[in-house]
Amino acid sequence: MRSLIEVQRKLLPDILAVMQKRYQILRSISFVEPIGRRTLAQMLGMSERVLRGEVEFLKNQKLIDIKPSGMSITKMGAGLLQDLESMMREISGINETEEKLKKALGLEDVVVVPGNSDEExxxxxxxxxxxxxxIKAVLMGNNIIAVTGGSTMAAVADALTPDFSAPEQLLFVPARGGIGEDVQNQANTICAKMAERTGGKHRVLYVPDQVSPEVYKSVVNEPSIKEVLTLIKQAEIVLHGIGEAITMAKRRKTGKEEMEKIIQGHAVGEAFGYYFNEQGEVVHKVQTIGLQLEDLPYILHVFAVAGGASKAKAIKAYMNSKPKSTVLITDEGAAKNILACS
Incomplete structure (x- = not known):
């Protein structure tokens, strides 16, 4: 396929450009259907006049339906999208980006998806x-899956389906306590949703994300909490996000003294309550209940999921401390920025 694509790039570059544009339109409709033409044009940064012609073409090819409620993809369109996926990754250079990112970050496996989640x-x-x-590819036997909070983890929950695995083999546990953010983005809520969507089971951890040393000693010895913490340590799979340092500090309502330490330490990234500078050094750590950074090397599969060009520094900083089993799942926006500063 690669040789054919190279020939097309040289002899028929316009065809590849048109194919990419129509693929992007189809893909965008499939994610947010039903959607109006004006909204889609704004989302794609395309004029309504140009989009109108493309939409008519896709409709005539029976790839989309147009109704008063908006545009939606047909069964034929969904099938074409699936068939085109590997080809479009090759055309857009995503496969090459993944290889470069593996080398730059010292990872054995990287997944890059098209787009920039900051803008789209x-x-x-x-x-x-x-x-x-x-995740589905590594499931084997009974699995305990530990999950952190955040909007990206909520998106993972939305993507799970009933055919994910045998229900009795899945147990979702929060990797740590709540962070005081929107309930829908807390680890407990996300675990419950993952269990509901797959038919699996879940446990809850009703403790704050950040506590004082005194409270920590008291809370971790509570039988119900101790039981969940034991399950977390036994997880075969961990799903977590990577945050920007200052954003996460503000969400935690960090005190003035600690915030100053984070700023003075030039922290750019955060994960599991650890704040990292650009060299990957830990400049501050908060007392959290749940999974710790030192626990990760003992986890069989660790999936770090974070995207957006604005998170490039945070991702790169965390990767200096990542365990060997880490798989990074990111987008083009973050990938390009990471490679630009490598």
Missing amino acids: PWVKSELGRACAYR
């Missing part, structure tokens, strides 16, 4: 779908 909200759904696919 639907890309986060694609990150979720890519993560769900990779």
